[in-house]
Amino acid sequence: MQSQVASSRHGLMRRLGRALTTPFDPEDYLALFDARHSAREIRARVMRVRRETDRAVTLELAPNRLWKPHRAGQYVMLGVDIDGARRQRCFSLSSAPHDPVLTVTVKANGGGGVSDHLVHRCRAGDLLTLSPAAGDFVLPDPAPERILLLSAGSGVTPVHSIVKSWLSSGQTGRLVWRHFERNYSSLLLGESLRELALDGRLDFRLVLSAEAPRDGDLAGRLDEHWLTGNGLTESGLTERAGSGRQQAVFACGPQGFLDTVIDWHGRHGAGPLFHERFQTTPAGGGEGGRMRFAHSGGEAPAEPGQSLLEAAEAAGLSPRHGCRMGICHTCKCRVARGRVRDLQNGESREVVDQEIRLCVHGADGDVELDL
Numbered sequence: 001m002q003s004q005v006a007s008s009r010h011g012l013m014r015r016l017g018r019a020l021t022t023p024f025d026p027e028d029y030l031a032l033f034d035a036r037h038s039a040r041e042i043r044a045r046v047m048r049v050r051r052e053t054d055r056a057v058t059l060e061l062a063p064n065r066l067w068k069p070h071r072a073g074q075y076v077m078l079g080v081d082i083d084g085a086r087r088q089r090c091f092s093l094s095s096a097p098h099d100p101v102l103t104v105t106v107k108a109n110g111g112g113g114v115s116d117h118l119v120h121r122c123r124a125g126d127l128l129t130l131s132p133a134a135g136d137f138v139l140p141d142p143a144p145e146r147i148l149l150l151s152a153g154s155g156v157t158p159v160h161s162i163v164k165s166w167l168s169s170g171q172t173g174r175l176v177w178r179h180f181e182r183n184y185s186s187l188l189l190g191e192s193l194r195e196l197a198l199d200g201r202l203d204f205r206l207v208l209s210a211e212a213p214r215d216g217d218l219a220g221r222l223d224e225h226w227l228t229g230n231g232l233t234e235s236g237l238t239e240r241a242g243s244g245r246q247q248a249v250f251a252c253g254p255q256g257f258l259d260t261v262i263d264w265h266g267r268h269g270a271g272p273l274f275h276e277r278f279q280t281t282p283a284g285g286g287e288g289g290r291m292r293f294a295h296s297g298g299e300a301p302a303e304p305g306q307s308l309l310e311a312a313e314a315a316g317l318s319p320r321h322g323c324r325m326g327i328c329h330t331c332k333c334r335v336a337r338g339r340v341r342d343l344q345n346g347e348s349r350e351v352v353d354q355e356i357r358l359c360v361h362g363a364d365g366d367v368e369l370d371l
Ligand code: FES
Pocket: 320, 321, 322, 323, 324, 325, 326, 327, 328, 329, 330, 331, 332, 357, 358, 359, 360
């Protein structure tokens, strides 16, 4: 009864608020005092910009109350207004769920888009939008006691979150983490990595391919020879099922790196393999073709190897998109008919009345799109 009274009072206050603020929503007035305020979207204030390298920063974010804690290893789609237009892109969260500050670590890709803006122009006080955290590159529950983690380049960010989360959860097992970089100056989160490595449950080694290693770091480049030659197989970390010593393997890096890990795990792994790719490496160019736009009525060429998203943008259209790497599915669009090529695995197929992700498909002939 009491709760019914409370809820009808709450409804009355809401209606009164609307009546007084029409034609605007009460939320619009609250946003005048705190721009993060919104009943509809997750917004975050950039509290601090920490420089990682000359091409990367870590952003400390204070999100509004719509933010729900993430799971270690997940990503968000960050939105930022650039020259009056909202642009979005996915980034892994580098903080662990229990950390007092939410962080993303962003490396500029030189393409002039969201990552370049965040690295070179973002300042404390700026406002960003966030999607809810997503992705299944996360620790299973219960977390494995023994994990081998392999990362390269920007792949360090979700793995950093996973390792922090595992170490803080009171686990008594063992983590072995090998992170591959070209040189010291390109390493992200270096200070935090050094602190984490002080924990006796973590065996962390940096592996460098283009600079002489120092202080216990290693030299090399990830391939099967390196993996077996550096004790990862012999250490018992990858013993066959039935030995009671299975371990999980987590890998995050570019496609070629992951292909090597997947191949190696297929031969030596016993436990589950979790992997996440952080950039699209086109596998096959496709022939290109002509795109016909069912809604706008126009036509435009799609070059060999060009994604349909890029080709549509080059033709002056603005299809909805997010990550541009096949993860978020924001760019899904119906193809009435046509031949498309999956740029991630090189597979070409005829499509009739089906939705595809524009950012990871190219034309392999003529294509009619619902744009
Ligand atoms: S933009 Fe995210 S899947 Fe295409």
